[in-house]
Amino acid sequence: MSNKTLTTAGGQPVPENQHSVTAGPRGPILISDTHLIEKLAHFNRERIPERVVHAKGAGAYGVLKITKDMSAYTLAKVFSEVGKETPLFLRFSTVAGEKGSADTERDPRGFAIKFYTEDGIWDVVGNNTPVFFERDPSKFPDFIHSQKRDPVTGYKNPVRMWDYWSQAPEALHQMTILFSDRGIPDGYRFMDGFGSHTFSFWNRKGERYWVKFHFKSKQGIKTLSPEKASELAGSDPDYATRDLFEAIERKEFPEWRFCVQIMPETDAEKYKVNPFDLTKVWSHKDYPLIEVGTLKLNRNPKNYFAEVEQAAFSPSNLVPGIGASPDKMLQGRLFAYPDAQRYRLGGNYQLIPVNRPRNSVNNYQRDGVRFDENGNYDNYEPNHFGGPVQDENAKEPPLRISGDADRYNSHLGNDDYSQAGDLYRLLTADARERLTSVIAGTMRTVPEDIVKKNLSHFSKCDPEYGKKIADKLGIKV
Template identity: 70%
Template sequence: MKKPVLTTAGGHPVSQNQHSLTAGSRGPLLMQDMHLVEKLAHFNRERIPERVVHAKGSGAYGTFTVTQDITRFTRASVFAGIGKTTPTFLRFSTVAGERGSADTERDPRGFALKFYTDEGIWDIVGNNTPVFFERDPLKFPDFIHSQKRDPRTGYKNPIRMWDYWSRAPEAMHQITILFSDRGIPDGYRYMNGYGSHTFSLWNNGGERFWVKFHFKSMQGIKNLPPEKAAQLAGSDPDYAGRDLFEAIEAGQFPRWKMMVQIMPELDAERQSFNPFDLTKVWPHNEYPLQEVGILELNRNPENYFAEVEQAAFSPANVPPGIGYSPDKMLQARLFAYPDAARYRIGVNYQSLPVNRPLNQVTAYHRDGGMRFDNNGGRVDNYEPNGFNGPAQDESVTEPPLRIRGDAFRYDAHRENDDFTQAGNLYRILTGEERERLTDNIAAAMRGVPAEILRPNIEHFLRCDQDYGLKIAAKVGIKL
């Protein structure tokens, strides 16, 4: 039976639903990819009123203090001198669960950090993992749908999840992390955070460097065994949020050491892997971690709704000296995150106290729902103008972003190794950690038909033979 043709909401046939339109195989996305724009815009409006992802969360205020000088890499004022401090707000979250879900589910944890710098808001919207399940944003709504509730039954179904992953080998690295011991952190204080994406830094000399941001927990790493996590899900579903709040109230302020990996701009073209691929990590022996500063959380919000629920983050918020990269997932999030916030909270969401920068805002935006200031008063709202209104400042011009290649929907699976880094992670685990990892995966596969299990096991075998053989044995699949 012939399958129906996939169309846009306007009925136009879709030529490609696997690969976004980019300038070159590694290049940035093109806004003319309206199938991607429509897909993300619709996805952001599927739930009312909670966040589509990261719905359940907790947050706290704190400070970031510079401990090492990196001004040779960036002119960003947040790093302008050892000892400089910047106020921050950090929101932790689970990803797939609804607002009423348990804090102890096996799920990545959101790590969304807002810096109130003296040159505007800087948001790092990351997770507690250095990689993600997808490298192409065109597939993000599909992936999340596979993790959400079955549209017919209303409950979550592991068949949907493993059926999707059987066709998504790029997820293997993140799957290995998710089902390892670190898949269920013991609260938010005992886990690392990562910017995950590749960003860029640029200095006063117009030089650009690629960068990865890491936040290493100074409390150490603690994880929950599945049995304890299940018990807490029933007895204390707000376990992680409660632990964070009560620790700060007691003066036990959690801290993270901010580290960076720096890659010279032209090094990206010489790598055997795509350094802008969100499913990959950079080797630490080539690009070692460098300490930058200390993040400390030291003040709880006064009102959960006003300060945690209404907090909105966007990787598009970068001050001068920090920039983007050709990372396809990052490029889509530059659009999707503020778009989601405008829908969820309103077009003036950045005027809310928790989202407002500390420096003065001098924009020409006017009107819109929930405009609760003087709406710009009598000052007109166009530029250029003859009344001495705010004007551009060319001194903060970012250096050109190098791109190359023709616009096309490039197949990122072709000649891309989705298995070695996941296998490397498996091979550094202890024997006991490997047993727990494969036990967790086998348990999550319970009830999944053999025809879906087999292609998944093939993926694990390609990561590491022992990895795949253990899972096959535990789910009763004969190879």
């Protein structure tokens, strides 16, 4: 088998790849060794900026198959007929850790899906939890800073986390999930996924519905004990990444049931909780899960960097028939996510193959670092040269809003405790013991005044919840 000729990035043959050009056998090296300069310069730039969150991940390709007629709710082509199949790429991730962190850390897991639809990219950028720590995007950078490394010492400090949470009771619902057994999934195949936010559907009549997306694992739910997770962090830090890749290689293709909750638009005005609050769930009794399809992963990426690392998701990637909602966190992410991708991958990141739509793309964006021919028509609109024009059929119906523009305190009149307490009471007695033991364990180095503030929040969720943590810390409340 003959070898291919090694070339530079410009395609020129490389005459020597083992020794640099030097002035004499002992040097020094000459800058005229252009192959050496190119190798070093490219090496210095091999790492694109790490994601601020969701830095470490794994991904695979698959397909969504629709099993229920949804035309009454949405005109989105992805739902246009029973049996319809849409290709997709799904990236799983941990959230707070860096790219080299262990897969088995206690952390939410990202569950981001890129659907390659006939009308362009539709991204569902969610987690393995139906809620989140915050409901207002202005708090997101502060929350993440509290979870990251101490800027003085360079290591993670639980005091910072619990100090923040002592003043953020809206996080209690997500915290209860995080510190429960489900806080450490046994790999990515054995967990559910959620769009988490409230989105909207609209149909051909212009009627709007609010919707939540759920992905229920057909493999079942499996979790790791803290002891097993700690062991794997040392012996196999890429445990979840490896498990997903090898399962697909064995043709054990993981699947999820795709379900939705549907709320008529006018129900939002009278529902018992704010349906656009990311710290809250909708009762399944009020809005039952409707199974609409099956999601299957069936192909591994060929190149981790090109496909998993450069995969770029944004909830702003929405297609006709699927829209946003007044969810404040979602509204913030509509800007923040594509902005982060432009910083990380460049302004033309959606030309990278894994991010590129499968349908035709026609716009007036030009220049920057390109991966295509940069367009072959004038870059302004309107014009008289047959350039792309708007399509009024993609128009979203009006969104009914009212109220004065102001900075509203979301804690006033809002109940941050009941749903966390409901979740606590759903747990078995053994699961409550594990939950409270994990929380107490993370608080042992935290100053008592901060601990007591947090205990008061847990007690408001359920008196037993706070008391069990206090007893395990030896603190009288």
